[in-house]
Amino acid sequence: MKRICVALAGFCLILATACMMGGCGEPTAASKELKEPVFVKNLISAEDWDVDISYISDKSWDKKVKGIEIPNAPKEVSTTVYEDVSEKAKGRMLHTVSWGVAVEPYSETYFKDHPLEFSQVKILWDDGAETTADVGHIAIKSFSTGKELQYSGGGERQEAQGMVCQENLMVNKPVRIIGMKIPYEAQLGSFADAMTINDTPLSSISKEQPLELAKDEECVVEYLQDDLWEENEPQYGRVFLECQLMYLDQKGQEHSAMLHLSPSYGLLPQQVEEYLNAQQ
Numbered sequence: 016m017k018r019i020c021v022a023l024a025g026f027c028l029i030l031a032t033a034c035m036m037g038g039c040g041e042p043t044a045a046s047k048e049l050k051e052p053v054f055v056k057n058l059i060s061a062e063d064w065d066v067d068i069s070y071i072s073d074k075s076w077d078k079k080v081k082g083i084e085i086p087n088a089p090k091e092v093s094t095t096v097y098e099d100v101s102e103k104a105k106g107r108m109l110h111t112v113s114w115g116v117a118v119e120p121y122s123e124t125y126f127k128d129h130p131l132e133f134s135q136v137k138i139l140w141d142d143g144a145e146t147t148a149d150v151g152h153i154a155i156k157s158f159s160t161g162k163e164l165q166y167s168g169g170g171e172r173q174e175a176q177g178m179v180c181q182e183n184l185m186v187n188k189p190v191r192i193i194g195m196k197i198p199y200e201a202q203l204g205s206f207a208d209a210m211t212i213n214d215t216p217l218s219s220i221s222k223e224q225p226l227e228l229a230k231d232e233e234c235v236v237e238y239l240q241d242d243l244w245e246e247n248e249p250q251y252g253r254v255f256l257e258c259q260l261m262y263l264d265q266k267g268q269e270h271s272a273m274l275h276l277s278p279s280y281g282l283l284p285q286q287v288e289e290y291l292n293a294q295q
Contacts, residue, residue, distance in 0.1 A: 049073045052110070053291060054138075055252035055282050056151030060198035062257060063126065063157075064115035068136075068150050069252055071287055072108045080112045082139035086147075088131060091118050104284035111281070116155050123157070130156035151251060152199060158259060161270030163188045164234060171240070176209075178240040182274050186232045189265055191225035196259040196271070202251075206278060210238045212260075225263065236260065241278045249290045252282035 052072040059066055080099040085092065097113040118125045132154045138146040164184040171180045195217060197207055210217040212226055213235050220226050228234055241254075256278070259271035282290055 049076075049107075051146065052076060053294065054148040054150055055290065056149065056250070058152050058199045058202055058251050058254045058256070060154040060156065060256050060258075063117060063155055065255060066116060066153060066155070067111055067113050067253060067281070069109060069111045069282060070148070071104070071291065072110065074103075074106065074108055076108060078140040078142055078144070080110075080114075080138055081141040083112070083114050084137040084139065085116070085131070085133050086135060086137060088133070089129065091120075091125075092131065093117050093119055102284055104287040107287050109282065109284050109287055126155050126157045127159065130154060152202070154198060156257075158271060158273070160273050161262070161264065163190045163264055163270065164260065164262065164272035166273070167233070176239060180238055180240050180277065182236045182276070184234040184236075184260070184272055184274075186228045186230055186234055189228065189230055190262040191227050192220055192234070192260065192262045193222045193225050193269075194220055194261045195274075196261060197276075198256050198258065203254075203278070206238070206241055210236065212236050222263075234260075236274060238276060238278070249282065249286055249293055251279065252290070254279040 049072060052070040054068065054070040057068060080096055082096055083094045085094065093116075095115050095117065097115070099110055099112045101108050101110045103109075116131070132152070134149060134152055136148055136150055138148050140146070163186065165187060167183045167185045169180070169182045171178055173179075192212055195207075195210070197203065200207065207217055212220060213228070213233075215226050254277065256276045258274045258276055260274050261269065261271050263269055
């Protein structure tokens with residue numbers, strides 16, 4: 016009897032240790048089978064072709080995305096899927112679908128006059144099955160741009176405060192920068208607070224206090240890359256923003272220059288389980 020009690024005590028000690036190390040109660044997302052893929056939510060504002068999305072599946076998932084439909088889109092709007100590629104992600108699979116949105120017949124001004132916004136898409140799988148997926152917030156729109164500012168390149172560098180991204184424009188004629196229009200400002204939180212233009216905080220630039228740039232001067236826009244994590248839980252995967260840098264020309268006419276900002280390039284394989292846990 017004493018031997019049984021000792022064995023039972025040992026088992027209880029092992030169980031207690033396991034609970035302290037791994038936790039008890041409901042199984043974690045890592046131990047749960049995904050009956051259907053989980054599509055990652057995004058913040059995307061693009062002209063048309065840059066609308067990649069991703070989804071997470073178990074290793075046994077063998078379907079590929081064949082087509083994507085946008086519910087309630089005008090009949091002249093069409094989509095094209097280019098590829099569905101996969102990579103291993105700690106016992107799961109992380110898939111990236113490259114696709115684009117177009118209009119027939121082709122028109123450069125269509126999405127300027129008829130911007131398209133949606134949060135759900137219909138996924139058409141290669142075996143004929145269909146899935147309705149929540150993909151976050153996606154906007155397809157375009158806008159006119161002036162000729163005074165021309166994109167000249169970009170890059171990124173690691174600093175103490177994080178990864179600093181840089182977008183450069185060349186000034187062809189004197190301009191006065193008056194601000195920036197950034198999509199999804201509410202969801203981005205304090206993202207714009209760290210933005211600068213030629214080392215001047217964006218928050219201090221306005222029509223009343225413009226940033227004057229001379230001909231042949233470089234306009235350097237910098238911002239911090241941000242995975243948009245809240246309390247270490249990823250809220251979004253990919254964040255791609257086509258922003259408008261607003262300025263006045265020499266005649267006082269208002270124009271804009273396009274900036275392609277990528278605060279988050281997308282969910283990384285090592286972040287998959289944390290993302291799944293955050294969605295519970």
